Amino acid sequence: MTVHAIAAKLQRVLCVGMVALVIGSSLLFGFSTPAAALGNRAGDIVQQRAEREFDSKTGAGTANQLEGRAQEEFGKAQRQVDRAVGGTDGLGNQVQGRAQRETGRAQGAVEDAADAAQDAGESFVDSVKDFFGQ
Numbered sequence: 680m681t682v683h684a685i686a687a688k689l690q691r692v693l694c695v696g697m698v699a700l701v702i703g704s705s706l707l708f709g710f711s712t713p714a715a716a717l718g719n720r721a722g723d724i725v726q727q728r729a730e731r732e733f734d735s736k737t738g739a740g741t742a743n744q745l746e747g748r749a750q751e752e753f754g755k756a757q758r759q760v761d762r763a764v765g766g767t768d769g770l771g772n773q774v775q776g777r778a779q780r781e782t783g784r785a786q787g788a789v790e791d792a793a794d795a796a797q798d799a800g801e802s803f804v805d806s807v808k809d810f811f812g813q
Contacts, residue, residue, distance in 0.1 A: 691736055741787030747780030 730742040754773025761769045 732799045734786075738787055738788035740783035742781030743786060744780050745783075747778070747783055749776070751776030751780060 715736050733742045734740065751773050754769045754771070757772055759768030759769070
C-alpha cells in the first residue's frame with residue numbers, strides 16, 4: 680500500500696469521525712450543527728458544501744446515512760425514557776432517522792448505478808472502435 684493510499688484512507692477515517700462527533704453531540708446534547716446555528720442562508724450553504732465534500736470522500740449518501748443512524752439511535756434511547764414517563768417523542772425520532780438513513784442508502788445506490796451505466800457505455804464505445812479498427 681502506497682503512502683498516498685494510506686493518507687487517503689486516513690483522511691476518510693478522520694472525516695467520518697469528525698462528522699460522527701458533530702452529529703452525535705448535536706443529537707445527544709441538543710446542539711444544532713454549526714452551520715444551522717448561524718441561522719442564515721450562508722450557514723445553509725456552508726452545511727450543504729460540507730455534506731457534499733464529505734459524500735465525495737466517502738460515497739454518495741454517507742452523510743445522510745450517518746445522520747440518520749445517529750438520529751435513529753437517539754430515538755431508541757429516547758423511547759426507553761418515553762416508556763418510563765409515557766411520552767412518544769422517541770418513536771418519531773427513530774422513524775425519522777431510519778427514513779434519512781434509507782435516503783442516504785438510495786443516494787449511494789443511484790450513484791453506483793450511474794457509474795455502472797457510464798462504464799457500460801464506455802465499454803460499448805470501445806468495442807465498436809475495436810470492431811472498426813480505430
